[in-house]
Amino acid sequence: MATNLTIAGYPFICVRLAEADFRDIAAIYVIICVGEDRNWTVLDVGQSGELGTRIDSHTRKECWTRSCPTGNIWVCVYRMPSNQNTKEDRLKLETYIRQQTKPICGSY
Numbered sequence: 001m002a003t004n005l006t007i008a009g010y011p012f013i014c015v016r017l018a019e020a021d022f023r024d025i026a027a028i029y030v031i032i033c034v035g036e037d038r039n040w041t042v043l044d045v046g047q048s049g050e051l052g053t054r055i056d057s058h059t060r061k062e063c064w065t066r067s068c069p070t071g072n073i074w075v076c077v078y079r080m081p082s083n084q085n086t087k088e089d090r091l092k093l094e095t096y097i098r099q100q101t102k103p104i105c106g107s108y
Contacts, residue, residue, distance in 0.1 A: 005032075005076055007042070008100035010093075012076035017055075017064075020075050024050035026085065028093055030076040030101070033068035040074075042101040043067050047090035049082060063105035 002015050007030050014032070029051060031044040043064045048054035055075060058064075064073055080090050 005040075007076060007078075008097045010078050010097070012078050014074045014076035017073040017075050020055060022052040022055055022075075022077070024052045026080050026082040026090065027051045028078040028080060028090060028097065029055065030078075030097065031064050031103075031105070032074050032076060033064075033070065034072040034074060035070055041068075042103045043073070044103045044105040045094055045098045045101060046106070047080075047087075047094040049087060049090075051077065060105045067104045 001019075002013050005012050005014050010028075012030060017031070026047075026049045028045070028047050030042055032040045033043050034040045044060055046054070046058075065071070078093075080093070
């Protein structure tokens with residue numbers, strides 16, 4: 001079941017990581033941990049032109065698991081179609097969201 005969430009002022013669609021089955025679309029993704037109190041913490045932020053492949057084989061999955069004591073990990077997606085946005089557009093927005101949310105995993 002998907003849910004909508006505003007992150008750093010942008011509308012994301014979120015699903016449980018275990019249920020995620022993304023096509024290879026261009027998008028910004030935010031990995032969150034949902035606590036027992038339903039509050040959430042940003043674990044990671046990234047961008048990809050091939051989202052499905054990137055999430056499935058992500059090198060920081062271990063950090064996500066280690067940093068989320070409830071194990072309730074979600075992936076949130078903000079689509080940025082390649083026919084309307086460049087990789088540079090995605091990188092710029094990824095940097096902005098990282099600055100706003102200060103994710104636990106991954107750094108530049």
